[in-house]
Ligand SMILES: NC(=O)c1ccc[n+]([C@@H]2O[C@H](COP(=O)([O-])OP(=O)(O)OC[C@H]3O[C@@H](n4cnc5c(N)ncnc54)[C@H](O)[C@@H]3O)[C@@H](O)[C@H]2O)c1
C-alpha cells in the first residue's frame with residue numbers, strides 16, 4: 211500500500227491517539243491534531259516510546275479555534291480523519307439547550323467547517339479521502355444521550371450528502387461507527403449531567419439516569435480492536451461506506467431502525483425500558 215499523508219483531529223487521546231500512533235508505525239506520514247497543549251506533551255512522549263516520532267507531526271488543533279484551524283489548513287493531505295468529538299448527558303426534555311448546542315458545534319458544525327478547505331483542495335486535485343468518526347449513536351438512540359445522539363445523527367446525514375456530492379469528483383467519503391469502547395469518553399459524558407441536574411428541581415427520576423450510566427459503564431469494550439480496525443481501513447482506497455464495530459452492532463442498528471416503524475406513538479421503544 212502506498213504511504214499516505216493523514217491528518218487526524220482529536221488525536222491527543224483515545225481512539226484518535228491510538229490510530230495516529232498505529233498509522234505512523236505503518237509508515238504513513240501522520241499529522242496528529244491535538245486539542246490541548248498537555249495532550250501534545252504526552253503524545254510526544256508516546257510517539258518516542260513507540261519509535262514513530264519521525265512519521266508523526268503533532269500540531270495544536272482545537273477545531274473551534276480559527277487560529278489553530280488556519281495553521282492546519284496549510285497542510286496538503288491525502289486523508290482527513292475527523293475524529294474530534296464531545297458529549298453531554300441528561301434528559302433532552304430538561305437539559306439546558308446551550309449544552310446541546312455545544313455538542314452540535316463540535317461534532318457537527320466545526321467538523322464540517324474544518325473539513326471544507328481540505329475538501330476544496332481535494333476537489334481541485336481530483337482525489338482525497340474524508341473519514342468521519344461517527345458512532346453507533348448516530349444510527350440509534352440511548353436514554354439520556356439525546357444531545358450526543360442528535361449530533362451523530364446530524365453528522366451521519368452530512369457525511370451521506372458529502373459522499374453523494376464528492377464521489378463523482380474523485381473523492382472517497384466514509385464513516386466509522388464505533389460501539390461503546392472504554393476510552394473514558396462515555397464515562398465523562400455520563401458524568402456531565404451532574405453539573406446541572408438537580409433532583410429537587412428536575413422531574414426526571416435520578417435513578418433512571420444513574421441506571422443508564424451504570425449500564426453503559428458495564429458494557430464497554432477494549433478499544434484495541436476498534437483502533438486496529440481504524441488503522442486498517444483509513445489508508446485503504448476502497449471499503450464499505452460505513453464501518454461498524456463490534457460487528458454485532460450492525461444488526462442492533464438495523465433492528466433499532468425497524469422498530470421505529472413498528473412502535474405506536476404511546477409506546478416506549480422496548481429496548482429503552
Ligand atoms: N469511546 C466510544 O465508545 C466511542 C464510540 C463511538 C464513537 N466515538 C467517537 O470517537 C471519537 C473519539 O472518541 P474517544 O472515545 O477516543 O474519546 P476521547 O475523549 O479520548 O477523544 C476525543 C478527542 O477529541 C478531542 N476534542 C474535543 N473537542 C475538540 C475540539 N474542539 N477540537 C479538537 N479536538 C477536540 C478531545 O480532546 C479528545 O482528544 C469521538 O468523535 C467520539 O464521539 C467514541
Ligand SMILES: O=C(O)C(=O)C[C@H](O)[C@H](O)CO
Nearest residue numbers: 345346347352388389390391
Ligand atoms: O458513541 C459512543 O460514545 C458510544 O459509546 C455509542 C454507543 O455504542 C451507543 O450509544 C450505545 O448503544
